[in-house]
Amino acid sequence: METINIGMIGYKFMGKAHSHAYRDLPLFFPTCIHPQMKVICGRDTNSVAEAAKQFGWDEYMTDWKRLIQRDDIDLIDINAPSDVHKEITIAAAQTGKHVFCEKPLALTLKDSKEMLDAVEAAGVKHMVGFNYRFAPAVMLAKKLIDEGQLGEIYHFRAWFLQDWLVDPNFPLAWRLQKDIAGSGSHGDLGAHLIDLAHYLIGDIHEVMGMNKTFIKERPLPTNMTGLTASVSENAEKGEVTVDDATLFLARFANGALGSFEATRFATGHRCTNSFEINGSKGSVIFDFERMNELQVYLSSDRDDVQGFRRVLATDPAHAFSEAWWPPGHTIGYEHTFIHEMVELMNAIREDRQPVPNFHDGVKCQEVLEAVDLSIEKRQWIQLSEV
Amino acid sequence: METINIGMIGYKFMGKAHSHAYRDLPLFFPTCIHPQMKVICGRDTNSVAEAAKQFGWDEYMTDWKRLIQRDDIDLIDINAPSDVHKEITIAAAQTGKHVFCEKPLALTLKDSKEMLDAVEAAGVKHMVGFNYRFAPAVMLAKKLIDEGQLGEIYHFRAWFLQDWLVDPNFPLAWRLQKDIAGSGSHGDLGAHLIDLAHYLIGDIHEVMGMNKTFIKERPLPTNMTGLTASVSENAEKGEVTVDDATLFLARFANGALGSFEATRFATGHRCTNSFEINGSKGSVIFDFERMNELQVYLSSDRDDVQGFRRVLATDPAHAFSEAWWPPGHTIGYEHTFIHEMVELMNAIREDRQPVPNFHDGVKCQEVLEAVDLSIEKRQWIQLSEV
């Protein structure tokens, strides 16, 4: 069995998800390359030591610069906050490490392009963490489109709806600060929708957006873990510098019309990452809150039994099902990361770039910036302009 | 245009539904025989006069015995309480009137058989009001079964769930008194399920049931209209003499297994009249609260897109759709009665018995009584025994 030694930087929400994926991979995909959980790296010694023990890493370190110098590390997994992605990636590439980087690649398009240049110049493997591509139901949608089952695509509409910011006392976490997070709903949630659009429909030709920060000031947090943070009473307030919601219209290169919405103010929606695609021969609907299901409509059905069917993507005919449980036994959020790591391991073995990789990360960033530009200029922006 | 003169006895819930059906029929089914709303009949002069005006009847009467003697009446529509069905039916048949009778036909199997004998002897047309057969989605289920699309039938399970008796202060309405209503949930709701089973699956071979009256005493009502009734504070209480819920298992003659449940104590269910059928090649699910929809599963679907499809039975391929609105524009409860009357008018024109008729009413009553007997004896009862 081949082994890849992993060095991971970051140990919060995504760090836990990635660690679990590496840990479960050999059990469910025993023929894959073995990802050895070698080193976990974080700034705070106590916290990272605890994470190493909990997550099952062999060692921990606090200095990522020393980590990337180690000869016994093959791949750097970056899930630290977005503002440090670029520096780490470029340094890691220069020492010849493969790089897996969480989305969004960087705070700006320019930065993400530099990252792509660096990994390409170094000739290493690079992957970006658009994990929702790896839900079997999403992969079924892709398969149906590629086979032509949906015909010519007319419409793509997508929403990523959450509601964790509706509470005005939710604190000013790092995800609400532009200098660390880059953007708000747009870069966090919208980025996933844009990547799914690229994956399923293809290139976007032009965009036109709007955004809003509904609550402009929030209490400063005293402590922060993953998505949550604590606030003391009478905490001072600071300015929210990112968008609470961003919507945009799009025209795809193939002529399809797109509609996108990312918001953290959709009361009642915990995590509705949803899209619908209408083509000349059929349609599909996906909702991450029911991530094992794909609604599929095919015009070729007999005229008295036409309707959206609820396909549970857990049958032998569906992607990755051989690794899991009998039909009807569902999987969850964390499995998207395991599948992602399967692709990463397979790409390394087959000496090809994994998909999605930094090209996809840059493409996503192009759309994010084009939308922001369209908002600033209050007009349509073609992707060729950014 | 041919015309049939109707004399209707009863003017409450069902009287309103039938009146509306007669009234709408010429608009939506202009080629049908015209049902002339000649006479409405009820015991209370003021009330029936008001009903005549509101519902659009030409005349009103208070003595049904005189009504059935009139030469200008062709068809008697009986929707008075169940305890008078028999007497009116037999008398009407003897004067040569066609008879439409609401379900259940009678309080007992014996009575219902006498009614069947009377209408058969008189050679008149007879129909029983199992209106749910006439939901287009139910008719689609029937069509799929008849065509063999579902293959051999293994399972029929059905529930009629309501919750209007959960409130212990709901009064002792006539539907809760055995001498007027015959039975409770069993005869009121279960009868519909049994008829649907006969329609869709076929004859029942044997049954085994249980029932319960959860709330055994209720306040006596001061006034009663349709399903509702008013109660004065400190009202005296009387005994509930019918079942609140009846469940039974069944074996069909064709080998299928059946499960039936009728209850007025299913909190949260206003009117869940629902069935599911599983066959060797496919399955269907119906729920009256979404009466325009049939969930259809077909094993012949490609193996990666198998799932229950939500068919909206409003397409040109579906029954009665040509009379209504464009696809996707739904119809409601009252339309089942209009379709019922279309069958009645068509049968009269074509000089055949409508379906369902008193044979179906008697068959339903047989099952109702077999279930009651199985409850009394605490053992399986074969239909041939009743």
Place this chain on the structure above:
Amino acid sequence: METINIGMIGYKFMGKAHSHAYRDLPLFFPTCIHPQMKVICGRDTNSVAEAAKQFGWDEYMTDWKRLIQRDDIDLIDINAPSDVHKEITIAAAQTGKHVFCEKPLALTLKDSKEMLDAVEAAGVKHMVGFNYRFAPAVMLAKKLIDEGQLGEIYHFRAWFLQDWLVDPNFPLAWRLQKDIAGSGSHGDLGAHLIDLAHYLIGDIHEVMGMNKTFIKERPLPTNMTGLTASVSENAEKGEVTVDDATLFLARFANGALGSFEATRFATGHRCTNSFEINGSKGSVIFDFERMNELQVYLSSDRDDVQGFRRVLATDPAHAFSEAWWPPGHTIGYEHTFIHEMVELMNAIREDRQPVPNFHDGVKCQEVLEAVDLSIEKRQWIQLSEV
């Protein structure tokens, strides 16, 4: 009982729906003013004569100009094609008739304003046919918003999705010709969404849209009835001059963000007229294909039972329920028209303008035109600019 004499112009899809509404109104709403179905008017003698008989009108005429001169007519109901709305309305107002006009009021904003001026000058009652306001589930949404149950409104997103034009052989019906229909999906379907937005959320401040005609040529029809039309093989083709789909983003005056989509190319959707509203305290979701239901989320629910509840708007607590059937017994598309006519009759009795009236029709037209302008200019348009 008071009576209003109706003269109706048009007898196709909407003519049937209106006729039925007038006909059913006295049965279900007996205390309303009685709408006497006096005269139906259409260009083709045979067809209108047949419609008069089928729908139940006392008389028919072929010349609407003579109809509006009759002293025995109180109200003109206009459901002829959109290009004649203006001329009839103005003429009818001048003879002092109340006017009910189907949406869209006119082909242009200018025309619709002239119509409003005419009815206002004449001092007659005027109403516009935005029937979806009258679905009880929609009225429940309105009530919850007005009571503040949803709090401050953040998001309104709405889709009207149909699929009857996906077939490239569907003929070039009048609804696809700009000179008769004014616009395509935008004016036909989008107009309903815009009116619901005005009703539920309030004024729109600015819009930015895009549209597309996916299939640019279609066979010329040989015959046309309602929404359907026949096509001969090898029929000549003509140009489609309206939009197949129009999407737009909007900012409401109250700060909410809006997203609208109207399309006839959403394969699998027969009539998905749907909206979702997210507020600071709750959310609602409506889908016309399940028109009796409103999904309601309230943040005030206990923290372990928060979720969208499926409310079946057939309980005594819901609008118009007293006229219909027991809880759980659903109503259909045509009932929206009956409720609409109840409002019309009540407004006449109470000597007030019905709601929605021509002010609402004009407001809708303003948004339609602003969107078209934003598409033409490829930039945001404020409503104050049109």
Place this chain on the structure above:
Amino acid sequence: METINIGMIGYKFMGKAHSHAYRDLPLFFPTCIHPQMKVICGRDTNSVAEAAKQFGWDEYMTDWKRLIQRDDIDLIDINAPSDVHKEITIAAAQTGKHVFCEKPLALTLKDSKEMLDAVEAAGVKHMVGFNYRFAPAVMLAKKLIDEGQLGEIYHFRAWFLQDWLVDPNFPLAWRLQKDIAGSGSHGDLGAHLIDLAHYLIGDIHEVMGMNKTFIKERPLPTNMTGLTASVSENAEKGEVTVDDATLFLARFANGALGSFEATRFATGHRCTNSFEINGSKGSVIFDFERMNELQVYLSSDRDDVQGFRRVLATDPAHAFSEAWWPPGHTIGYEHTFIHEMVELMNAIREDRQPVPNFHDGVKCQEVLEAVDLSIEKRQWIQLSEV
């Protein structure tokens, strides 16, 4: 950190699920006792060696009798076929090992009682694998009932519907042979429903059932793995000696009425393990295919917003959520086993019996046998009779 050394017997479907649970437990529940994956045991050397490597066990053995003698093993996990549960359990208890045993405990009630006696006599901890109790949505149902939120319970209806036996060429796997499996749908699927009934509602007083084997002969398999098996063409056939479907009615000790159905012939249902509970104040509905959701109805809701709410049991208020992902990020089938093992580890630390334990296993077996007896005798059987 305390550690428990596990010896596991069996390595197929359940062996994989248990291994994964032990493996993931320290990551997600770091404060639990650590389950050391010491020894995996199976009859075939090569297969068990491979399983040990894939699943992550320190060692493997082929002789379970030697395994239970080892001093360095604290707990025996039994997921071998049902016919060997008894012998292993009794032997393991006698050497003082804690025992976790998959359901059903044994092939007969008598055997299961002997197993209970053995573990009780030995004073060891014992647990039975009713994993569905550990879905957070099911635990929410339990909590609502225990708090009285549903009031007095009137109805419990439950179905476990699968369809993997509809294909007549599915081979005669061990689960279809009475001498190995004990029973068919009844013991495999029905057992879960019965345990959920015990957990949620309480003791059952009497039962009355029916069952059927729809396909009486099946091809003999050439090879068998987990739930699947291969068949050669023209394979000989053998007799199916278990039920394909078993249904039964039940009266609970608290007066509630129960309806149960377990079948492997419900075409279209991959794994619909579903129940509904109706009480005087509220209702809940669960479906394992959407295992993160509980439908909850509460009569105390305001009268205009009553309806079943879809609660996604992933909020901080829900069981085990602190270990997983942010709200709305769902978990899957395998997580029920992790939660099960949390209970097992916690019980050991707290020196109490885990729940569910062998008492629950015996109670389930009592009902299974009472149902079988009622089928044989064609009459009601009280639990006190078995």
